[in-house]
Amino acid sequence: MNIWHIAMKDIRxxxxxxxxxxxxxxxxxxxxxxxxxALSGIFADDEVERFSIPLVVEDEGExxxxxxxxxxxxxxxxxxxTTKDGKQITRQEAEKLVPEYKAAxxxxxxxxxxxxxxxxxxxxxxxxxxxxxxxGVVHDILSQYTAKLSMQSVTNEVAIEALMHITELSKAVxxxxxxxxxxxxxxxxxSEYYVENPPIQVVTNVVxxxxxxxxxxxxxxxxxxxxxxxxxxGTTAAASSLLDERERGTLGKLQTLPITRMSILSxxxxxxxxxxxxxxxxxxxxxxxxxxxxxxxxxxxxxxxxVATAFAATGMAMLxxxxxxxxxxxxxxxxxxxxxxxxxxxSWWPLYIVPDxxxxxxxxxxxxxxxxxxxxxxxxxxxxxxxxxxxxxxFSMGILFLILSVRFFRFN
Amino acid sequence: MTQxxxxxxxxxxxxxxxxxxxxxxxxxxxxxxxxxxxQDVDLDVYEGEILGLLGPNGAGKTTLIxxxxxxxxxxxxxxxxxxxxLHKDLHKIKRKVSLVPQHLxxxxxxxAYENLNFFANLYGLKGKEKKERIxxxxxxxQLTDQATKKVEHxxxxxxxxxxxxxxxxxHPKVIFFDEPTVGVDPQSRSHIxxxxxxxxxxxxxxxxxxxxxxxxxxxxxxxxxxxxxxxxLDLDDTDALLAKHGQKQLEIRVDAMDDQLIQAIEKLKHVxxxxxxxxxxxxxxxxxxxxxxxxxxMIQENQLEVKTFNVRESDLEDVFLKLTxxxxxx
Numbered sequence: 151m152n153i154w155h156i157a158m159k160d161i162r163x164x165x166x167x168x169x170x171x172x173x174x175x176x177x178x179x180x181x182x183x184x185x186x187x188a189l190s191g192i193f194a195d196d197e198v199e200r201f202s203i204p205l206v207v208e209d210e211g212e213x214x215x216x217x218x219x220x221x222x223x224x225x226x227x228x229x230x231x232t233t234k235d236g237k238q239i240t241r242q243e244a245e246k247l248v249p250e251y252k253a254a255x256x257x258x259x260x261x262x263x264x265x266x267x268x269x270x271x272x273x274x275x276x277x278x279x280x281x282x283x284x285x286g287v288v289h290d291i292l293s294q295y296t297a298k299l300s301m302q303s304v305t306n307e308v309a310i311e312a313l314m315h316i317t318e319l320s321k322a323v324x325x326x327x328x329x330x331x332x333x334x335x336x337x338x339x340x341s342e343y344y345v346e347n348p349p350i351q352v353v354t355n356v357v358x359x360x361x362x363x364x365x366x367x368x369x370x371x372x373x374x375x376x377x378x379x380x381x382x383x384g385t386t387a388a389a390s391s392l393l394d395e396r397e398r399g400t401l402g403k404l405q406t407l408p409i410t411r412m413s414i415l416s417x418x419x420x421x422x423x424x425x426x427x428x429x430x431x432x433x434x435x436x437x438x439x440x441x442x443x444x445x446x447x448x449x450x451x452x453x454x455x456x457v458a459t460a461f462a463a464t465g466m467a468m469l470x471x472x473x474x475x476x477x478x479x480x481x482x483x484x485x486x487x488x489x490x491x492x493x494x495x496x497s498w499w500p501l502y503i504v505p506d507x508x509x510x511x512x513x514x515x516x517x518x519x520x521x522x523x524x525x526x527x528x529x530x531x532x533x534x535x536x537x538x539x540x541x542x543x544x545f546s547m548g549i550l551f552l553i554l555s556v557r558f559f560r561f562n
Numbered sequence: 563m564t565q566x567x568x569x570x571x572x573x574x575x576x577x578x579x580x581x582x583x584x585x586x587x588x589x590x591x592x593x594x595x596x597x598x599x600x601q602d603v604d605l606d607v608y609e610g611e612i613l614g615l616l617g618p619n620g621a622g623k624t625t626l627i628x629x630x631x632x633x634x635x636x637x638x639x640x641x642x643x644x645x646x647x648l649h650k651d652l653h654k655i656k657r658k659v660s661l662v663p664q665h666l667x668x669x670x671x672x673x674a675y676e677n678l679n680f681f682a683n684l685y686g687l688k689g690k691e692k693k694e695r696i697x698x699x700x701x702x703x704q705l706t707d708q709a710t711k712k713v714e715h716x717x718x719x720x721x722x723x724x725x726x727x728x729x730x731x732x733h734p735k736v737i738f739f740d741e742p743t744v745g746v747d748p749q750s751r752s753h754i755x756x757x758x759x760x761x762x763x764x765x766x767x768x769x770x771x772x773x774x775x776x777x778x779x780x781x782x783x784x785x786x787x788x789x790x791x792x793x794x795l796d797l798d799d800t801d802a803l804l805a806k807h808g809q810k811q812l813e814i815r816v817d818a819m820d821d822q823l824i825q826a827i828e829k830l831k832h833v834x835x836x837x838x839x840x841x842x843x844x845x846x847x848x849x850x851x852x853x854x855x856x857x858x859x860m861i862q863e864n865q866l867e868v869k870t871f872n873v874r875e876s877d878l879e880d881v882f883l884k885l886t887x888x889x890x891x892x
Contacts, residue, residue, distance in 0.1 A: 562628075
């Protein structure tokens with residue numbers, strides 16, 4: 151019962167701390183919303199944020215007109231051809247616009263003719279040295295287009311050359327003069343067809359564990375990611391109240407009462423664990439009902455994973471409180487550890503984008519195990535069995551941390 | 563309990579109720595690294611008495627009572643409290659004793675009632691008994707009307723009184739007060755004194771009271787232990803301490819004294835001891851009249867100016883100075 155009384159006292163104090171509650175609940179919701187809406191373009195199929203790119207057209211050939219059409223149809227570019235007063239953008243004006251738009255495209259005079267005659271034809275990308283992303287995207291789009299053109303040009307040239315050679319041989323050997331015009335036309339038509347319909351294509355199939363065709367949103371990874379991070383920040387702050395009690399003298403007073411030291415620590419742990427659970431359930435509830443986050447194919451699995459994560463976070467927070475001498479020290483160390491774990495463990499980005507060795511290192515953190523479980527459930531739609539390892543590791547970590555915190559905590 | 567808010571209080575001149583030992587400590591010792599905070603202390607406390615531990619800050623008083631209340635484990639030594647062994651029956655001892663700590667051991671985020679309720683729960687109190695104890699503690703601390711007010715809005719004196727009230731919840735046989743009047747206004751100080759006297763006289767409690775205020779020890783305590791550097795230098799009632807260590811003393815205020823002159827005064831025939839503290843020469847001598855005459859002449863010969871001089875009876879401050887060579891509040 152003493153454990154219960156100590157925990158209830160801490161929970162009562164926690165619930166009265168309005169700024170603290172805002173920090174624990176409202177701040178993560180705001181951060182989740184911002185991060186998720188900012189990344190929504192990456193996940194959505196329809197609306198994609200387009201980059202505005204100035205286009206300088208110095209050539210008047212047919213190919214240039216085709217290229218302009220291609221650029222205007224591109225889903226990621228918004229082509230600006232004219233200035234505000236309706237005039238065509240010149241090369242000099244484009245240079246001035248580059249710092250604003252980060253890149254510009256120039257189709258030089260004679261581009262179409264050069265391509266038609268099989269001579270060197272250049273497209274120019276003006277780029278801002280301070281930005282590598284947008285010029286890179288523009289360069290890739292142009293490269294794709296020029297690769298197709300080059301392929302068509304080379305195919306035509308090689309095929310026509312071969313036909314002409316055969317015609318000459320026929321005349322020289324057999325004295326028969328052939329007319330290759332129809333074959334040349336056929337070659338050109340076929341090369342055009344294959345440019346539009348390449349024989350080798352890449353097809354993407356989205357693989358999901360459940361039968362239901364479901365569109366993944368940023369919330370399925372962001373809600374767990376930021377929930378884990380803020381629960382860690384919250385529990386480490388709450389566990390530091392132990393240090394507060396030591397500094398204020400209430401811990402000394404508690405030791406004069408007929409209760410065991412283990413009861414005092416257990417009461418604190420229970421309060422922290424309850425706070426962490428409350429925080430996670432609120433964040434997941436808001437994620438589901440406000441942001442329409444999917445809860446995965448196994449609610450039981452999700453609940454167990456939340457409980458395991460809260461338990462491990464409580465253990466880690468108690469361990470930090472037990473090895474630090476003052477609250478200020480604990481706050482600094484907690485922030486360092488939690489932010490490092492969040493970056494390393496996959497709270498902010500998926501673990502698979504980091505090098506293999508870093509993925510291995512990441513699994514010393516509880517964040518990596520928690521995120522692995524949440525991703526299996528909510529992103530990949532896998533079932534309960536896919537999170538058993540995560541749950542086992544998280545509970546084991548929690549128990550280990552709590553044993554160490556009891557061992558190292560200094561009451562006086 | 564009916565109390566007034568009159569800041570005056572009476573001296574604890576009622577007799578000690580029995581000669582039964584409530585605390586008997588032998589050879590208690592506690593070190594932190596190389597620093598020994600409590601050095602083989604022997605201490606007997608009788609039922610119904612107020613025992614003062616008089617010593618300066620850092621003397622080791624808090625460490626000693628921390629051992630007797632189970633917060634710290636002694637490195638060596640034995641103690642029996644309320645008939646229980648400190649090493650074997652600590653849990654039982656904790657039900658019989660209480661500590662009113664120097665630091666305010668209260669939760670500012672809760673109200674007075676919630677604070678008392680929390681500690682009452684941890685003492686295992688329930689139901690009607692718990693409510694009665696909380697009401698009684700609030701009444702003794704004169705906080706009944708403020709019971710539902712958040713403690714962070716309390717004055718310093720009210721917080722001190724709540725700190726005291728918490729210490730009464732378990733109806734302890736022995737209650738330890740660790741510097742309970744530090745930073746307290748005169749009115750709250752008076753209330754704390756009256757409460758302590760009430761606890762001893764009416765509720766038959768024994769009190770161990772640590773302080774570095776000589777007046778508090780003289781006024782409140784039946785017996786006073788002169789305590790410094792982790793040792794009890796002497797323990798007796800105030801009159802006996804003054805009789806043993808006190809005597810009339812000569813105090814001469816001189817702005818600057820050199821060591822040679824002090825040594826010369828120490829060597830005088832009738833002089834027992836000389837201390838130069840706060841620009842004041844304090845001299846104990848068995849022939850004060852002759853000594854006064856000689857010392858004044860020596861000062862004059864050294865071309866020093868005597869600002870004031872007087873002869874007075876010793877108090878506990880002087881006893882402390884004589885036993886330790888230091889003032890209580892340096």
